[in-house]
Amino acid sequence: MKPINVGLLGIGTVGGGTFSVLARNGEEIARRAGRPIQVSVVADRNLERTRRLTKDSCRVTDDAFAVVSDPDVDIVVELIGGDSVAKELVLQAIANGKHVVTANKALLAKHGNEIFAAAQKKGVMVAFEAAVAGGIPIIKALREGLTANRIEWIAGIINGTTNFILSEMRDKGLSFDVVLKEAQRLGYAEADPTFDVEGVDAAHKLSIMSAIAFGNSMSFDQAHIEGISQLDAADIRYAEQLGYRIKLLGITKRTSEGVELRVHPTLIPTRRLIANVEGAMNAVLVKGDAVGPTLYYGKGAGAEPTASAVIADLVDVTRMHTADPEHRVPHLAFQPDAMVDLPILPMADVITSYYLRLRVADRTGVLADVTRILADQEISIDAMIQREPAEGEEQTEIIMLTHQTRERNIDAAITRIASLDAVKGAIVRLRLEELL
Amino acid sequence: MKPINVGLLGIGTVGGGTFSVLARNGEEIARRAGRPIQVSVVADRNLERTRRLTKDSCRVTDDAFAVVSDPDVDIVVELIGGDSVAKELVLQAIANGKHVVTANKALLAKHGNEIFAAAQKKGVMVAFEAAVAGGIPIIKALREGLTANRIEWIAGIINGTTNFILSEMRDKGLSFDVVLKEAQRLGYAEADPTFDVEGVDAAHKLSIMSAIAFGNSMSFDQAHIEGISQLDAADIRYAEQLGYRIKLLGITKRTSEGVELRVHPTLIPTRRLIANVEGAMNAVLVKGDAVGPTLYYGKGAGAEPTASAVIADLVDVTRMHTADPEHRVPHLAFQPDAMVDLPILPMADVITSYYLRLRVADRTGVLADVTRILADQEISIDAMIQREPAEGEEQTEIIMLTHQTRERNIDAAITRIASLDAVKGAIVRLRLEELL
Numbered sequence: 001m002k003p004i005n006v007g008l009l010g011i012g013t014v015g016g017g018t019f020s021v022l023a024r025n026g027e028e029i030a031r032r033a034g035r036p037i038q039v040s041v042v043a044d045r046n047l048e049r050t051r052r053l054t055k056d057s058c059r060v061t062d063d064a065f066a067v068v069s070d071p072d073v074d075i076v077v078e079l080i081g082g083d084s085v086a087k088e089l090v091l092q093a094i095a096n097g098k099h100v101v102t103a104n105k106a107l108l109a110k111h112g113n114e115i116f117a118a119a120q121k122k123g124v125m126v127a128f129e130a131a132v133a134g135g136i137p138i139i140k141a142l143r144e145g146l147t148a149n150r151i152e153w154i155a156g157i158i159n160g161t162t163n164f165i166l167s168e169m170r171d172k173g174l175s176f177d178v179v180l181k182e183a184q185r186l187g188y189a190e191a192d193p194t195f196d197v198e199g200v201d202a203a204h205k206l207s208i209m210s211a212i213a214f215g216n217s218m219s220f221d222q223a224h225i226e227g228i229s230q231l232d233a234a235d236i237r238y239a240e241q242l243g244y245r246i247k248l249l250g251i252t253k254r255t256s257e258g259v260e261l262r263v264h265p266t267l268i269p270t271r272r273l274i275a276n277v278e279g280a281m282n283a284v285l286v287k288g289d290a291v292g293p294t295l296y297y298g299k300g301a302g303a304e305p306t307a308s309a310v311i312a313d314l315v316d317v318t319r320m321h322t323a324d325p326e327h328r329v330p331h332l333a334f335q336p337d338a339m340v341d342l343p344i345l346p347m348a349d350v351i352t353s354y355y356l357r358l359r360v361a362d363r364t365g366v367l368a369d370v371t372r373i374l375a376d377q378e379i380s381i382d383a384m385i386q387r388e389p390a391e392g393e394e395q396t397e398i399i400m401l402t403h404q405t406r407e408r409n410i411d412a413a414i415t416r417i418a419s420l421d422a423v424k425g426a427i428v429r430l431r432l433e434e435l436l
Numbered sequence: 437m438k439p440i441n442v443g444l445l446g447i448g449t450v451g452g453g454t455f456s457v458l459a460r461n462g463e464e465i466a467r468r469a470g471r472p473i474q475v476s477v478v479a480d481r482n483l484e485r486t487r488r489l490t491k492d493s494c495r496v497t498d499d500a501f502a503v504v505s506d507p508d509v510d511i512v513v514e515l516i517g518g519d520s521v522a523k524e525l526v527l528q529a530i531a532n533g534k535h536v537v538t539a540n541k542a543l544l545a546k547h548g549n550e551i552f553a554a555a556q557k558k559g560v561m562v563a564f565e566a567a568v569a570g571g572i573p574i575i576k577a578l579r580e581g582l583t584a585n586r587i588e589w590i591a592g593i594i595n596g597t598t599n600f601i602l603s604e605m606r607d608k609g610l611s612f613d614v615v616l617k618e619a620q621r622l623g624y625a626e627a628d629p630t631f632d633v634e635g636v637d638a639a640h641k642l643s644i645m646s647a648i649a650f651g652n653s654m655s656f657d658q659a660h661i662e663g664i665s666q667l668d669a670a671d672i673r674y675a676e677q678l679g680y681r682i683k684l685l686g687i688t689k690r691t692s693e694g695v696e697l698r699v700h701p702t703l704i705p706t707r708r709l710i711a712n713v714e715g716a717m718n719a720v721l722v723k724g725d726a727v728g729p730t731l732y733y734g735k736g737a738g739a740e741p742t743a744s745a746v747i748a749d750l751v752d753v754t755r756m757h758t759a760d761p762e763h764r765v766p767h768l769a770f771q772p773d774a775m776v777d778l779p780i781l782p783m784a785d786v787i788t789s790y791y792l793r794l795r796v797a798d799r800t801g802v803l804a805d806v807t808r809i810l811a812d813q814e815i816s817i818d819a820m821i822q823r824e825p826a827e828g829e830e831q832t833e834i835i836m837l838t839h840q841t842r843e844r845n846i847d848a849a850i851t852r853i854a855s856l857d858a859v860k861g862a863i864v865r866l867r868l869e870e871l872l
Contacts, residue, residue, distance in 0.1 A: 021726045025586050031651060031774035032583045034762060129581075135727035137581025144580075145565075145573025147468045148747030150461050215467060273733060276712060290457045291571030291744035294734035297709060298727060308727035311584030320763055326470060327759040338467035 001035035004318045007073035007098075008042045009064045009089060010080040011050050014103055014130070015042075017303030018077065018310045019053060033315045043067045068093040075317055077310060078102040083110050094118045094126070099321055101313040103130035103306055109204035109220035112211070116331040123325045127313035132205040133158050133282045135305030136298040137312065142212045142286065143333040149288030151213040153253035155266075155435055158205045160280035160300045161196035162228050162248040164188045166265075167278045170236050170245070176229060188280055198227035199248060199263040206250030209284070210261055214254055214342060215334035219261060222344035226264035235357060235428055238399045239267050242383055244355075244432065245275040251433065258343035260350050267355050267401075267432035274435065285435060293435075348408040353382070356400045356410075357428035358417065362389045366422040367398065373420075377413040379405045395424055401432060437471035440754045443509035443534075444478045445500045445525060446516040447486050450539055450566070451478075453739030454513065454746045455489060469751045479503045504529040511753055513746060514538040519546050530554045530562070535757055537749040539566035539742055545640035545656035548647070552767040559761045563749035568641040569594050569718045571741035572734040573748065578648045578722065579769040585724030587649040589689035591702075591871055594641045596716035596736045597632035598664050598684040600624045602701075603714045606672050606681070612665060624716055634663035635684060635699040642686030645720070646697055650690055650778060651770035655697060658780035662700035671793060671864055674835045675703050678819055680791075680868065681711040687869065694779035696786050703791050703837075703868035710871065721871060729871075784844040789818065792836045792846075793864035794853065798825045802858040803834065809856075813849040815841045831860055837868060 006022075008015055019039060022029065030036045039057075043064040044050040050060045061067065068076050068089050076093040080086045083106050090107065093100050094115070102108070108115065108131055119126045129139045133156070142151070157163050161183060168179040180197065183189035195201050207220035228248050239246050244267040253260040268275045273295055277283040282300025287293050299305035320328050330336060360366045367386070374381065382401040389396040402410065414427050442458075444451055455475060458465065466472040475493075479500040480486040486496045497503065504512050504525050512529040516522045519542050526543065529536050530551070538544070544551065544567055555562045565575045569592070578587070593599050597619060604615040616633065619625035631637050643656035664684050675682050680703040689696040704711045709731055713719040718736025723729050735741035756764050766772060796802045803822070810817065818837040825832040838846065850863050 017726075021584055025584060025725070028586055028651075029583060031770045032766070034766075034771045135724075136730055137577050140576060140581045141573050144752065145576045145748055146744065147465060147751040148457055148461060148744040150464055215464075273709060273712060276709060288571075288744060289461070290453075290740040290747075292735045292741055294572055294732070296730070296732060298730035304726040305728055308582065308584040308724060311726075312581055315583040316580065319765065323759050323763040327756055327763060329755065330468070330470075334467045335470045 003036035003038045004321070005040040005072055005074045006037060006077055006314065007067040007070055007075070008039050008077045008079065009067060010078070011042050011044045011053055012079065013303045014306045014310065015044070015079040016053055017307035018079065021304055021307045021311060029311065029315065033318045035318060037314050037318055040072055041067050041070060064089055065092065068098060069096055073098060074321060075099045075101060075314060077314070078104060079310070081106070083107045087111055090115055091118055094122050094124055097122060097124060099125045099317045101127045101310055101317060103128070103310060105131040105201070105204040105208060109207040109218060112208065112218040119331065120336050125317050125320065125328060126331060127317055128208070129313050130306050130309035132208055133284055134298065134300040134302065135308040136282060136284065136296050136300065137309070138209070138284045138296050139212065141296055142209060143329055146286065146288050146291060149290045151254070152287040152289060153251065154209050154213055154284060154286050155274070155433060156206065156209070156250045156282070156284035157247055157274065157277050158250050158282055158284065158300060159196055159202040159248060160282060161189045161193065162202070163277065164280045165197070166228060166246060166248065169233050170240070173233060173237070175233050176231055197229050199225045202248060202250045202263045206252055206261065206263060210252035210259060212333040213252065214259060215332065215339050216259060216342045217339060219344045222261060224262040224264070224347045228265050231265050232428065235355070235430060238357065238385060239355065241385060242399070242401060243270055244268060245270050246430070247275065249433065254342070255345065257349060258345040261344050262347065262350065265430055267430055268435055272435055348411070350407045351404050352407070353404050353432040353434070354402045354410050355430040355432050356402070358398045359395055359424045360398055361422040361424065362394055362396045363422065369420055369422070370398065370417055373413050373416045374402070377405070377409040379403070379409060379413055439472035439474045440757070441476040441508055441510045442473060442750065443503040443506055443512045444475050445503060445512060445514045447478050447480045447489055448515065449739045450742045450746065451480070451515040452489055453743035454515065457740055457743045457747060465747065465751065469754045471754060473750050473754055476508055477503050477506060500525055501528065504534060505532055509534060510757065511535045511537060511750060513750070514540060517542070519543045523547055526551055527554055530558050530560055533558060533560060535561045535753045537563045537746055537753060539564070539746060541567040541637070541640040541644060545643040545654060548644065548654040555767065556772050561753050561756065561764060562767060563753055564644070565749050566742050566745035568644055569720055570734065570736040570738065571744040572718060572720065572732045572736065573745070574645070574720045574732050575648065577732055578645060579765055582722065582724050582727060585726045587690070588723040588725060589687065590645050590649055590720060590722050591710070591869065592642065592645065592686045592718070592720035593683055593710065593713050594686050594718055594720065594736060595632055595638040595684060596718060597625045597629065598638070599713065600716045601633070602664060602682060602684065605669050606676070609669060609673070611669050612667055633665050635661045638684060638686045638699045642688055642697065642699060646688035646695060648769040649688065650695060651768065651775050652695060652778045653775060655780045658697060660698040660700070660783045664701050667701050668864065671791070671866060674793065674821060675791065677821060678835070678837060679706055680704060681706050682866070683711065685869065690778070691781065693785060694781040697780050698783065698786065701866055703866055704871055708871055784847070786843045787840055788843070789840050789868040789870070790838045790846050791866040791868050792838070794834045795831055795860045796834055797858040797860065798830055798832045799858065805856055805858070806834065806853055809849050809852045810838070813841070813845040815839070815845060815849055
């Protein structure tokens with residue numbers, strides 16, 4: 001059968017991986033797809049590298065706009081990244097009636113609503129398995145595998161850099177700054193790591209999963225985002241003593257009031273499978289009302305793991321590209337006319353449990369004052385450690401886990417506790433999820 | 437849009453779950469599928485229970501053959517189980533041009549080749565996500581999510597009963613017989629547990645995954661099957677001391693010589709995520725050449741988890757049922773004309789590592805004799821425990837882990853070791869997989 005022709009935009013890490021996996025496994029992929037999938041043209045600014053990688057097996061150009069207008073191209077694979085030129089290219093490809101496969105989470109999180117509307121109007125597919133959690137087929141699981149369910153929540157370790165850093169901080173008892181340098185040396189963190197360590201990358205991915213899970217429009221601009229750069233190794237240790245592990249989770253949850261959409265360091269019980277996802281690995285835990293909890297685990301980044309997702313999309317599009325649009329899986333899992341506009345909840349309205357660490361003067365009555373304030377806000381305490389002060393030390397630390405409460409209540413309590421004479425310095429507040 | 441009409445065969449546990457999840461989440465499912473999915477007729481021998489469960493919302497009958505011939509039925513859902521009447525019904529439904537959704541692993545493992553050929557000829561779909569690992573969308577992951585990959589191997593905990601029993605044996609230090617009775621009391625094991633505890637159920641599921649992974653025809657009749665009924669609690673303890681956990685794994689692996697297809701108790705390193713899958717949960721670890729290892733975890737049985745998979749298939753079939761067959765995902769992942777016939781390897785040719793436990797007379801020279809025999813077969817030792825004999829005891833135990841070797845070599849060595857004067861009783865031999 002006639003091969004399908006792919007125009008590849010960008011042959012960096014993921015583009016290079018896609019090119020080489022297609023070459024290596026092309027025969028087996030064709031046996032699955034029903035026809036060969038071939039890269040017919042590659043656009044990249046670095047023509048010399050592009051020629052070296054493609055070895056005359058296809059055309060090369062430095063003009064990406066020529067590729068999205070090329071009449072011989074059936075599917076455009078956008079692996080340039082960023083959300084300016086990439087957006088123009090994707091919209092132009094759609095306008096030209098091309099199907100698009102992309103790994104660009106920033107683009108979809110910010111401009112997905114516009115892009116999917118354009119694709120819908122033109123009757124083309126925009127596939128994006130590679131945009132979330134690399135090679136793990138989590139988009140497929142959410143959009144197709146769990147269609148029977150009312151999805152209740154999703155909690156994911158969806159940034160390998162931060163998970164690597166947290167694993168190392170715990171294992172070796174080192175500080176964030178020291179481990180970040182090590183991660184940069186090993187290539188697990190970028191020279192400018194802000195995007196990863198401050199949780200922005202995770203929030204992009206979370207926004208995409210949230211839209212698909214709830215049939216809601218993409219709401220990245222309303223996500224609450226906290227990273228791990230302020231996390232103290234002492235809190236990782238105390239959490240362990242209490243039976244918890246700290247992970248940077250992306251959490252989205254449907255409540256009767258709206259949708260929670262938040263990325264922040266989170267205590268989770270050590271006995272949960274997801275608490276044991278170590279190093280640069282990714283995992284997504286999904287709670288559906290019928291299936292219960294399911295978990296998806298694998299490499300969330302890297303050339304070939306991400307290429308695995310790009311090519312899975314290519315096979316899907318190859319199978320479906322001549323079919324009526326009605327036969328295809330909707331871009332955001334729900335039919336375009338069946339999307340809803342659920343409000344994203346402000347963090348003050350989120351209900352969860354909390355870990356608090358207070359530095360206090362070592363004298364009687366302090367604990368009574370603190371617990372009185374918590375009780376006034378109807379916050380009850382689940383567990384507590386009071387560190388024994390060392391010989392001659394006049395201050396000590398109290399660590400508490402609370403039961404569930406609304407974030408505005410804990411914040412009100414913290415303000416009052418911080419104003420107590422006996423309380424010294426800032427109060428550490430981390431969120432805790434049981435994930436049951 | 438016009439609803440799609442489902443004929444449900446069997447309204448027991450899974451049928452009842454399917455009926456009630458469709459009722460509860462029908463509106464949300466229609467928003468995904470693009471049209472309502474409604475059960476229009478249910479066939480079950482127990483008419484009274486059927487009427488009670490369906491509450492006049494659809495027709496009921498005790499004649500399943502009438503349903504598969506019913507012109508108003510678009511999709512037949514077969515949840516009767518077994519492989520005699522169910523086979524006739526499925527083949528009849530296909531002959532009548534109906535699409536089929538089934539959870540029947542025994543039927544597909546034994547008669548899948550015939551059923552898929554009939555469906556292919558007639559241009560209908562046979563969907564079977566629910567046949568493997570309950571609500572975990574593992575069939576979709578293998579058939580669609582990982583299409584870029586040359587799949588190297590799959591290792592799965594795909595029987596909840598046995599995983600529950602092994603978890604309890606380890607946690608509580610109890611024997612198989614005691615825990616089995618407890619599992620039966622809790623409803624985790626059938627009154628006749630043979631099918632589960634002897635590994636047959638796991639082998640059915642493994643055969644289906646193996647065919648999909650490698651594009652091979654269904655080869656259940658050649659699977660090697662060992663259960664857990666002979667497993668001694670002592671070996672679970674020794675394995676723990678050595679850093680391993682014992683799980684009943686279904687393993688299928690592509691080698692240059694053929695396909696390994698085997699179910700047996702297996703030692704796996706405790707630090708692997710899959711080693712920490714406890715109780716009745718299921719998990720499948722898949723190694724692809726591009727994506728690396730990915731893991732899928734969730735409930736492998738039960739009314740609603742299995743219904744989740746049945747209904748996901750119903751949504752897929754609903755979307756695709758008027759599309760050209762060429763647009764659909766092939767039944768066994770590879771196009772029918774691109775299937776191969778890889779040989780299934782006899783166990784003697786399988787290469788893996790081993791755990792050995794020997795009861796020996798407590799005297800010098802025994803260990804030298806044993807290691808000499810292993811060396812003669814080119815088997816090297818990775819770790820060893822020699823239990824200190826108690827005061828006055830004349831026998832002791834030696835536990836060894838070997839490096840990889842061919843099964844015929846270890847068996848030859850065991851025969852020679854067993855004939856040594858100093859070796860008392862049977863030698864325990866378990867297989868060990870690193871799963872990397």
